[in-house]
Amino acid sequence: MKAPDLPNNESARQTALDQLRILDTPLEERFDRLTRMAARLLDAPIALISLIDRDRQWFKSSVGLDVSETPRSISFCGHAIFDRQPLVIEDTREDERFFDNPLVTGYPNIRFYAGTPLHSADGHALGTLCIIDRKPRTLSDEERQCLRDLADCAEEQISARELAIHYREQELAQQNESLIMLRQLADMLPGGLYQFRRYPDGRMSFPFTSKGVERSFGVTEEQAREDAAAIFAMIDPEDLPAVLTTIEESARLLTTWSVQFRVRAENGTSRWFEGHSTPQTLSDGSIIWHGYLEDIDGKKQALLRLQESEQQLRRLFELAPGGIILADYHTATIIDVNAAMLKSTGYRKDEFLKLDYRKLLAPSHPSQRTEALNELGATGYFGPVEREMVDCNGGSYPAIVHSMLIRSSSERKLLWVLVEDISERKKVERMKSQFVSTVSHELRTPLTSIIGAIGLLASGTAGEFTPKARDMMAIAERNARQLATLINDLLDIEKLVAGKLDINLKRQPLQPLLEQAVTVNQSYGVQREITIDLAPDLPEAEVLVDGQRLLQALNNLISNAIKFSPDRGRVHLSAWHDVSDGKPTVTIAVRDNGQGVPEAFRDQIFQRFAQADSSDTRSQGGTGLGLAITRELVSVMAGCIGFESLPGQGATFWIRLPLANSDSHKKTAAC
Structure with a gap:
């Protein structure tokens, strides 16, 4: 244990304390009120106003402690008076100065201490206003400021007490000089000191007001002394009834008057004040209050803004519209939940708050939970992911889940969980898919017959046609085949999404597939004088793919590149070895020299029926299914797809596939 040292100015400090004549005086409500407030506001079992005497610390006011003093040699406050900042010991058993202190090892078993020094008007350290707890804890910045504010009030009360003593002594000897000095000191205080008197006949006046009151209310001491109405007239009309009611209650019970109210200036602006005063009955039956006014506008406005923000x-x-849950990260206890979440799950709020939020998720593979925890720990965020949620009846529904990890002011880890019920969306998607599939199947059979009939007619089976009739037959055949392509695309995308498309994966060399893709699309390029280049330095690579489906994907990319390139343009097909997620891959790229992908369209480019120009007058045709089909085909072959594009400089679409001799084909390659 380390005993507190003596300050360098110990003699002057002790003299200043002695001159206050406060040691060994009776209890005073003005100080007891502050210790009660400290204990209540800071949630501490013990609160003290401790004054450091020669060989002891004496308690002017105490809450939760049944002794009036302890030796200075074992005092905590003796250490605190060396600095103007609070002394905070979060765990006394971890501090070498106090771990074996008798006040720690025995009664009152101090484990936490926070003391803010109290100074005399001339700056000498007198003691502290401190709080003590029997368990370790921390003190937030807001709590430190609260302790500082209460210490300031204690200092003001010490100063006011000193002034009162000084006033009484000087009144006996040199009354005028004493009044002048008291006036000067009172006027120097940041708030306002006053005396308010109510006479038996109902008259009211302010026998004394400091300059602080005049600054706050714009009412001179003479005006206030003659009639209190001048000051009451400055109080906001909305707050005046509460002020008068609390005065009546204080007069009836002779209890401390304390209230917050607004003072309205002549220009219409208002400021918040807080008043405290203690009533005293006089021999003539009147009551006089001795009090202090404090401008709390800054603190009050901040509090009101905080309350308004919390309400919003x-x-x-x-x-x-979506479900929101606030939960404890470690215990999974639910702290709060909104109405949308209750509606989706069917619980009442009191039932929901008793749940473990992890029980709301349908049982999933352990790796999914590990993945979520790892992502939360690394980034503080998780999702969005699709999960099955469990309702109050044990049923489940699909939802998109996001979560975010935060810390409270007390460093408690909390989890915000956002849950979007997508049951209706899934239902609509199923209906749409079923409708598209049914319509497509119903159209394909008659359309096949139509295409066959048109082909027979065009071949001259039914006789020769005039040149104009042959042209019309060609147009009909071309449009019928485009419609057949659309129907096939619709059926393919539905089968892919449903996982029902037959995929025959085989190990095969990549280069012949690339050459075949160029050959198939040459005729389309010739129509617009567009050259299709195949890079000469293709890698010798083998891939595990369905050859026909990879060709289908490549045809989609190449035909798109031709479609969006200018006449007499150039489309370039290349490939190279690559590494993805530490595994060997090969990347295939198709580059055009068109206008590039519009910025607003990039996020939806791989969605079904997506068109950069979806108007009726768009210049380029297409169903908007090609890239969506390509993405799904590449995905089922354990690959991935992406693109790069700059405005006016064309676009490069690429497919990345694992090599056939790697094991990364078991999962989608990382893009």
Whole structure:
């Protein structure tokens, strides 16, 4: 244990304390009120106003401690008076100065201490206003400021007490001089000191007001002394009834008057004040209050803004269309939940708050939970991912889940979980898919007959046609085949999404597939005088793919490149070895020299029926299914697809596939 040292100015400090004549005086409500407030506001079992005497610390006011003093040699406050900043010991058993202190090892078993020094008007350290707890804890910045504010009030009360003593002594000897000095000191205080008197006949006046009151209310001491109405007239009309009611209650019970109210200036602006005063009955039956006014406008406005912000956030929380859960990260205890989440799951709020939020997720593979925890730990975020949620009846529904890890002011880890019920969306998608599939199947059979009939007619089976009739037959055949392509695309994309498309994976060399893709699309390029180049330095690579489906994907990319290139343009097909997620891969790229992919279209380019120009007058045809089909085909072959594009400089679409001799074909290659 380390005993506190003596300050360098110990003699002057002790003299300043002695001159206050505060040691060994009776209890005073002005100080007891502050220790009660400290204990209540800072949630501490013990709160003290401790004054450091020669060989002891004496408690002017105490809450939760039944002794009036302890030796200075074992005091905590003796250490605290060396600095103007609070002394905070979060765990006394971890501090070499105090771990074996009798006040730690025995009664009152101090484990936490926070003390803010109290100074006399001339700057000498007198003692501390401190709080003590029997368990370790921390003190937030807001709590430190609260302790500082209460210490300031204690210093003001010490100064006010000193002034009162000084006033009484000087009044007996040199009354005028004493009044002048008291006036000067009172006027120097940041707030306002006053005396308010109410006479038996109902008259009211302010026998004394400091300059602080005049600065706050714009009412001179003479005006206030003659009639209190001048000051009451400055109080906001909305707050005046509360002020008068609390005065009546204080007069009836002779209890401390304390209230917050607004003072309205002549220009219409208002400021918040807080008043505290203690009533005293006089021999003539009147009551006089001795009090202090403090300008709290800054603190009050900050508090009101905080309350307003909390109310707005609460309204947003409750009105949010998606489910929102706030939970403890470690214990999985649910702290709050909004109405949308209750509606989706069917629980009442009191039932929901008793749940473990992890039980709301349908049982999943352990790797999914590990993945979520790892992502939360690394980035603080998880999702969005699709998960099955469990309702109050044990049923499940699909949802998109996001989560975010945060820390409270007390460093408690909390988890925000956003849950979007997509049951209706899934239902609509199933209906749409079923409709598209049914319509496509119903159209394909008659369309096949139509194409066959047109082919027979065009071949002259039914006789020769005039040149104009042959042209019309060619147009009919071309449009019928385009419609057949659309139907086949629709059926392919539905089968891919449903996992029902037959895929025959075989190990085969890549280069012949690339050459075949160029050959197949040459005729389309010739129509617009577009050259299709195949890079000469193709890698000798083998891939595990369905050859026909890879050709289908390549044809989609090449035909798109031709479609969006200018006449007499150039399309370039290349490939190279690559590495993805530490595994060997091969990348195939198709580059055009068109206008590039519009910025607004990039996020939806691989979605079904997506068109950069979806108007009726668009210059380029197409169903909007080609890239969606390509993405699904590449995915089922354990590959991935992407693109790069700059405005006016064309676009490069690429496919990345694992090599046939690697094991990365078991999962989709990382893009």
